[in-house]
Amino acid sequence: MTPAFGRVAVLGLGQIGGSLMHAIRDSGLDVVGYDVDRGGAAAASASGFPVTSTDAGAVHGADLVILAMPLPQVRAALTSLAPYLAPDALLTDVGTLKAPVLAAVRELLPRANFVGGHPLAGIEQSGWAAADPLLFRDAPWTLTIEPGTDLDAWLRLAELVCDLGAKPVPSTAAEQDAAVARVIGLPHVLAEALALTGLAGGPLGLSLAAGSYLSGSRVARTRPDLVATWCDGNPPLVTALDDVIARLVSARDELAAARSVLDLAEAGHTARINWEHRRFEPVELPAAFGELCAHGRDGGWITAVLRDADGVRLLGMRPSD
């Protein structure tokens, strides 16, 4: 089988970029890295990875270019690499929000063959030192598909994502960002608010904070500027916050009236337990825009891209309820 890509350039060598370098090399592809931060580049080089001193050097000759820098650096990176990107190269990224990157690419590199990506992986650490070749194992990985997306490019990228052990989830940028508002933005805002409010009662509370405070505020350990890039500029997060605030006000009013939080606790418990017990079934689906969008929207993902004489077949999993 021909490898999906001849040479992969990873721009940005933090935790996600570093993990990509490891995982892509382990999958048998040529990979080269670059980071504007000399420290990250030096760490990658010391780990035995080819690293270039300019983005031009990394992008030149690459048929897959992965933007792995934080969102605020994406526009500058696109402008800088524009002259060196091969016309048939595939461009992707790994950021949490997909609409802002799509808009930047359409503005700055309107002819680029772009498929946005978002691996749902990463912990509260950051930097090359936190790189882990197994970081993507079993992780959902959004791959954006829009009217006009090059379907062949999308499939090649989905194949690579499967090779890294992850689960490609087809979605439009707008739909993925709305989902991310609820399952990433919202948990981070709540964790920050808890981290702060939980300890605002004085030293005794600091001694008594234990399990529920620890897990509830865990992701407040993340660098705050990164949290902001996952929350800011995503209007559905305002809706999600309105929703959670309404539930909290309702629970607060119950308690103030000497009633119970039991209704909320039962609903929350049921939601969490039902989610843990979801079941899935295998499905075969055509490589077509509408079917892929519907598959992701319905909670499905891709497990394999099969190519034979008759063309491409896609295998996936979908909720079986």
Add this chain to the structure above:
Amino acid sequence: MTPAFGRVAVLGLGQIGGSLMHAIRDSGLDVVGYDVDRGGAAAASASGFPVTSTDAGAVHGADLVILAMPLPQVRAALTSLAPYLAPDALLTDVGTLKAPVLAAVRELLPRANFVGGHPLAGIEQSGWAAADPLLFRDAPWTLTIEPGTDLDAWLRLAELVCDLGAKPVPSTAAEQDAAVARVIGLPHVLAEALALTGLAGGPLGLSLAAGSYLSGSRVARTRPDLVATWCDGNPPLVTALDDVIARLVSARDELAAARSVLDLAEAGHTARINWEHRRFEPVELPAAFGELCAHGRDGGWITAVLRDADGVRLLGMRPSD
């Protein structure tokens, strides 16, 4: 050294009660259990622990009686055991909220020698099967002290708690409940609200929910009726909810105005990281009501109760900032 207690009765054999049975036996004391639920009692008996078929049988001859049933069952338990409790026996409990138990004891057993207890331990599981002899290792363990508390009884219980590897924290019931509102009630209400709201956007979000949703909603796995007993009837939780709602509304308004959650993220991050990096120093303190209350209120705990010819000395740790 004389053992602190000759015979310990544990009433209620769920996760906390079961862990107490293990840990107290391991510390070398005689322990006997009872549970209104025949299933729990049978499980304890099958594990080789002495179990009685009535609370009278367990309480008779015990000089320490530990109430380890959920809060809604405490009043019935107090009424039932009242005729059998020895006049000089020490009564304690392990519930999350201390004011309701103190009020029930004062009403139903006004002459009992009572010191409320709250081990900050436990996971989202429950039942005898979740019992763990190491559950209390390094756990803070509130021991209530009020005007009129028998100081000798308090010290004997603190000694036992130290023997179990835990950290006795002296506090009035009211002050501990106010702290618990912020570090237990609040995280649970937020986890329930997140569990529900995070998944309310449709199946795509269910696929993309990962690390931050998982840790943020972890304690929504707890039995909802238990969560309600940790939240209901604790007025300071209303204040804590008002506080967190105000912070969330502020973040929501920032986002709605196309600004950033960075201020909240930085404040939350700082609170969490500073909390992780707290430092402590050893201290010796007198066994006196005022000093003990102040020690707990200031974030300290007891590490040892030393008895010699000159009397009792208490060693502890306190924040050194």
